[in-house]
Amino acid sequence: MTTTLTEPDATTLGPRPRFADTLLCEWTKLRTVRSTWWTLFAVLAVTIGFGAIVSAAIVGRWDRMSLAQRLAVDPTARSLTGFMLSQLFIGVLGVLVITSEYSAGMIRSTLAAMPHRRQVLAAKAMSLTPPVFLVGTLSALLAFLSGQAILAGKGIGVSLGAPQEWRAVLGAGLVLTLEALIALGLGAMIRQTAGAIASYVGVLLVAQLLLSALPDPYGRDISEYFPFNAGRALMKIHTTPDLLPPWSGLAVLCAWAVVSLGVAGWLITRRDA
Amino acid sequence: MIEAQHLTKLYGPTRAVDDLSFKVVPGRVTGFLGPNGAGKSTTMRVIMGLDAATTGQVTINGTPYIRHTHPMREVGALLDARAFHTGRTAFNHLLCLAQSNRIPHARVDEVLALVGLESVAKRRAGGFSMGMGQRLGIAAALLGDPGVLLFDEPVNGLDPEGILWVRNLLKSLAAEGRTVFVSSHLMSEMALTADHLIVIGKGRLIADATVTDFVSQSTGAHVRVRALQPDDLARVLVAEGAKVERVDDGALRVTGLDCRHVGALAARHGLELHELVLHQPTLEAAYMEATQDATEYRAAAPAS
Numbered sequence: 270m271t272t273t274l275t276e277p278d279a280t281t282l283g284p285r286p287r288f289a290d291t292l293l294c295e296w297t298k299l300r301t302v303r304s305t306w307w308t309l310f311a312v313l314a315v316t317i318g319f320g321a322i323v324s325a326a327i328v329g330r331w332d333r334m335s336l337a338q339r340l341a342v343d344p345t346a347r348s349l350t351g352f353m354l355s356q357l358f359i360g361v362l363g364v365l366v367i368t369s370e371y372s373a374g375m376i377r378s379t380l381a382a383m384p385h386r387r388q389v390l391a392a393k394a395m396s397l398t399p400p401v402f403l404v405g406t407l408s409a410l411l412a413f414l415s416g417q418a419i420l421a422g423k424g425i426g427v428s429l430g431a432p433q434e435w436r437a438v439l440g441a442g443l444v445l446t447l448e449a450l451i452a453l454g455l456g457a458m459i460r461q462t463a464g465a466i467a468s469y470v471g472v473l474l475v476a477q478l479l480l481s482a483l484p485d486p487y488g489r490d491i492s493e494y495f496p497f498n499a500g501r502a503l504m505k506i507h508t509t510p511d512l513l514p515p516w517s518g519l520a521v522l523c524a525w526a527v528v529s530l531g532v533a534g535w536l537i538t539r540r541d542a
Numbered sequence: 543m544i545e546a547q548h549l550t551k552l553y554g555p556t557r558a559v560d561d562l563s564f565k566v567v568p569g570r571v572t573g574f575l576g577p578n579g580a581g582k583s584t585t586m587r588v589i590m591g592l593d594a595a596t597t598g599q600v601t602i603n604g605t606p607y608i609r610h611t612h613p614m615r616e617v618g619a620l621l622d623a624r625a626f627h628t629g630r631t632a633f634n635h636l637l638c639l640a641q642s643n644r645i646p647h648a649r650v651d652e653v654l655a656l657v658g659l660e661s662v663a664k665r666r667a668g669g670f671s672m673g674m675g676q677r678l679g680i681a682a683a684l685l686g687d688p689g690v691l692l693f694d695e696p697v698n699g700l701d702p703e704g705i706l707w708v709r710n711l712l713k714s715l716a717a718e719g720r721t722v723f724v725s726s727h728l729m730s731e732m733a734l735t736a737d738h739l740i741v742i743g744k745g746r747l748i749a750d751a752t753v754t755d756f757v758s759q760s761t762g763a764h765v766r767v768r769a770l771q772p773d774d775l776a777r778v779l780v781a782e783g784a785k786v787e788r789v790d791d792g793a794l795r796v797t798g799l800d801c802r803h804v805g806a807l808a809a810r811h812g813l814e815l816h817e818l819v820l821h822q823p824t825l826e827a828a829y830m831e832a833t834q835d836a837t838e839y840r841a842a843a844p845a846s
Contacts, residue, residue: 282612286644294642301634302627374625378682381590381619382642384608542592 288392291383295392299366299400308362309400312355312445313408319351320412324419331423344427345437345506348416349409352441356500359401359445360469363452366393368462380542387534390457394450394530401449406442413438433506436515444500447522448473451496454529457537473497496525543567543721544589544690548598551584551745558584560745561598566723568689571716573736573753574725575829577837581745582725583621586694590619602690614643614686620693624675628668632659632678635667640685653681658707672699680708690721697731709735729826741829743836753825760831761797762823765804768793770814778811779804793817 299305327342334342367390370376383389413434417426427434452469459465473496480492492498493513502508502518513521544566551559559581566572576582587593589600591607599606602617610616626635636650654660657677662670667678676699683691693712697705705728712735716722726732732739732753739756741749749756757763769775772794776786784798796804801820808815823831 282615284644285611286613286642290642290644294638297634297638297641298627298630301631301638302629304629369627373627374622375627377587377590377592377621378625378639379642380592381607381617381621382614382639384591384610384613541594542587 286383288388291385291388291392292395294383295389296396299393299396302369304365304369305362305400308358309404311358312404313411315354315358316349316351316408316441317412317415319354320348320416321419323347323350324416327425328419328422331425342425343506344417344420344425345413345434346504348413348420349437349441349504351412352409352444352504355405355408355445356448356473356497357470359405359449360452360473361466362401363397363449364456364462364465364469366397366453367456368460368465371460372462377542386537390453390530390534390537394453397449397453398446402442402446405445406439409438409441437504437506440500440504440515440519443519444503444522447526448496448500450526451529454526454531454533457533458529494521496522499525543604544600544602544692544723545604546585546589546598546600549585549588549595549600550597551581551588551593552596557745559588559595562742562745562747563598564740564747564750566721566740567738568721569716569719570737571712571722571724571735572738572740573732574723574740574742575727575729575732575833576725576742576748577833579744580742580833580836582742583694584745585742586619586621586692586723586725589692590617590621592621612643612686614639614645614688616686616688617690617692618683618686618688619691620676620679620683620696623672623679623695623698624670626667626675626678628666630667631664632667632670632681633663635678636682636685639682643686645685649685649687653684656684657681673701673704676700677704680711688720691715691723693722693724695726696724697726697728705731729824729829733825741832743833746836748832748836756832757822757825757828760823760828762821762827762831763797764821765796765799765801766793766817766819766821767796767804767808767815768817769808770816774811775808775813775815778807778813782807 324347327347370379379389380386413429417428420426429435455468456465459468476495477492477497480488480495482488489511498512499518499521502512503515503522505512505515508514512518546562546564549559549562550557562585574582584593588595589602589607607613607617632654633650636653637647640647640650651660654663657680659674659677659681662674667675670678676696680696697708700708709731712722712724724736736753738752739749767775772792776794779786779796779799782799784796787795789795801818805815805818
């Protein structure tokens with residue numbers, strides 16, 4: 270090993286670790302665990318698969334559908350049906366990125382190696398963003414294309430020409446990314462896998478259900494500001510009165526992510542590891 | 543060097559660490575002993591900046607842990623056995639830690655070889671035995687080649703060869719001038735490994751002494767002497783202030799004087815000696831005696 274050590278001074282310790290090193294560490298952690306890749310693959314498979322199945326079902330049923338039913342079919346939205354399930358998968362990924370450290374006891378090694386805790390959280394968020402955004406957008410794009418190719422059989426497919434279609438596809442990537450960040454924040458707050466996933470599902474879906482029980486217009490108005498509907502608003506081709514305008518939907522989702530990570534960041538520095 | 547000053551940690555009403563002050567100096571192995579629940583792990587976590595002290599402070603080389611610019615290069619710790627993600631390979635586990643502190647990749651291979659895990663570097667850590675997991679933790683502590691090392695129960699789960707390896711590793715690290723702070727329950731190992739002891743109980747300091755001093759100040763230490771004229775010898779020794787007891791087989795059990803002193807007194811008074819032995823209690827016995835009031839969780843003695 271090395272020879273006898275004297276009092277260490279900065280010059281003998283080598284280059285000083287910076288945030289970039291924390292980021293690299295978190296990226297390595299993310300990419301070297303199989304659950305990351307399985308989850309992203311599941312997002313791809315489910316989004317494309319369900320989109321194709323639903324599109325094929327519409328094509329199969331088209332001749333027997335009434336005019337009203339035919340008019341209600343939104344080709345883009347239908348081809349992206351699988352996206353709903355992907356949001357659950359991505360929540361699991363976001364939660365696991367942090368809670369797996371607590372369950373394994375690794376968090377102590379992590380926070381000992383990188384004592385600046387908010388930087389660790391930020392690095393986890395930043396390393397999650399590119400793969401989730403890429404896979405989210407890619408899966409939406411492929412689902413859209415394959416779905417429209419199937420629907421073209423009955424002449425109801427749309428093309429990616431119009432900006433609204435691009436908004437739906439890129440919006441899927443953005444929604445998935447922001448939801449992963451919301452889940453990351455929840456995981457850091459709750460520090461326990463099952464509880465954090467339950468909270469994520471609660472925020473995403475259960476809140477929606479409960480709010481729909483409130484009398485109109487309260488239920489609808491409040492639920493517009495919850496992640497699920499805010500995400501739908503961003504991806505919706507034709508704006509509808511029961512949802513926010515698209516960019517407001519994005520802003521609301523961003524706010525959720527900022528609050529989730531902000532509270533998590535505040536807590537992580539205050540609490541014992 | 544690790545220096546704790548009036549360190550106190552409260553978990554609600556419980557005083558896990560109570561006004562603890564000590565220094566762990568480089569160049570020797572310092573053992574950290576105490577019954578279960580004494581606050582050893584808590585103290586180590588506070589030293590590492592993982593838990594915040596309620597009052598008081600602890601510094602490593604003069605700076606609190608969280609303010610160190612190169613954490614892993616200054617301090618290495620093994621606090622939890624098997625504290626790693628089961629799905630990650632040993633290599634990747636060490637790699638991400640190395641990357642976090644700008645430690646070169648080559649160092650990962652080095653420490654893996656050092657702990658004897660190079661053949662399983664690419665295996666998922668979840669499949670490791672307890673001993674292998676322990677070695678991986680030690681490897682992580684050594685990654686930055688730090689001057690200060692903390693080990694919490696490092697020989698847990700190791701086979702005799704592994705235990706010997708750790709013992710030699712700790713001693714060689716201390717011989718290199720590093721600060722080595724080891725907590726363990728294995729008294730026999732501590733007796734062989736440690737040079738200095740810090741003993742705590744119920745969060746408070748009980749002893750801060752060299753192993754020799756700690757053992758000799760326990761009541762078990764005595765000199766056993768057999769003389770031709772035991773009564774005369776006993777009288778002489780008592781006059782010197784020693785405590786003398788007659789043992790069944792005719793020998794005397796002398797407390798308060800060492801062998802040299804007893805031998806010199808006997809010679810001065812012309813008394814013939816047939817046996818003169820120093821009986822040192824084991825570290826275990828000395829420890830039990832020192833911590834008997836501080837043991838929180840004591841099993842009932844088996845019914846005889």
